[in-house]
Amino acid sequence: MFTIVLLGAPGAGKGTQAKLIAEKFHFAHISTGDLFRNNIKNSTSLGLEAKSYIDRGALCPDSLTINMLFDHLQKLPRDFQGCILDGVPRTIEQANMLSGIGYPHQLPINLVVNLVVDQDEISKRMIKRAEIEHRSDDTPEVIKQRLANYFAQTKPLEDYYAAKGILSNVDGMGTVDEIFARLADVIEKQR
Numbered sequence: 001m002f003t004i005v006l007l008g009a010p011g012a013g014k015g016t017q018a019k020l021i022a023e024k025f026h027f028a029h030i031s032t033g034d035l036f037r038n039n040i041k042n043s044t045s046l047g048l049e050a051k052s053y054i055d056r057g058a059l060c061p062d063s064l065t066i067n068m069l070f071d072h073l074q075k076l077p078r079d080f081q082g083c084i085l086d087g088v089p090r091t092i093e094q095a096n097m098l099s100g101i102g103y104p105h106q107l108p109i110n111l112v113v114n115l116v117v118d119q120d121e122i123s124k125r126m127i128k129r130a131e132i133e134h135r136s137d138d139t140p141e142v143i144k145q146r147l148a149n150y151f152a153q154t155k156p157l158e159d160y161y162a163a164k165g166i167l168s169n170v171d172g173m174g175t176v177d178e179i180f181a182r183l184a185d186v187i188e189k190q191r
Contacts (some may be wrong), residue, residue: 001019002027002082002191003107005089007157010146011126012172013179017115018086020180025187028080032087035068036060059153062093070105082110088161090154095161111160111190113183115172122147 004021008013008102015031022029036054039047046068047151053060074081089095093102117125126143161167168186172179 001080004082004084004187005109005112005161006084006086006115007112007154007161007167008172009117009119009122009150009154010143011122011129012115012117012175013125014086016113016176017180017183018084021084021183021187024184025191026079026081028076028083030069030072030083030085030088032065032069032085035072039068055142055166057142057149059090059149062091063096063130063140065090066094066097066103070107073107075113089157092156092160095157109161111187112157112167113186114158114167114169115179116169117172119147121173 004027006018008014015033018029018031021027036047036050037165040051040054041047046064049064050060050068059065061071069085073083089098097103098107098109122142127140130139130143158169167182168190170179170182170186
């Protein structure tokens, strides 16, 4: 299975673009944010644990995130051409776990695409998304905390995957269609 990781700051458009990629290439779109929200909505024990972190803009523990991901992967239909990960890995530790380092399973990553968007645009997008979707995890305080978490914990993944030779930076500014065309071009060249 061809596996793509989408990187980018919160509000960079990962979720929007992941859905379009999944549709075009017949990939499973796996959003850890959606997994967490579904578990929270259904008041599962995992959801209640995750909620305590998400509501304050903190990242869930790596083991919680990766266990949730692998649990979900086991339930996927086998007819997908690949999968696109949106929101995982978020830390070097999670990336190592996906590689089977300190974790009993492995998910080989074929391509990592980093959506590059300037910080002012990210803030505007997140505020707009909060208004449209009424998301409790997009308040101004939580947005500030999520951006701080991203720069401290997730941005280092760019260097991690660049060193492996599988990182492609894609301009995340412009219309949804313009960004998608850039992403599709990168994916076509790597498949």
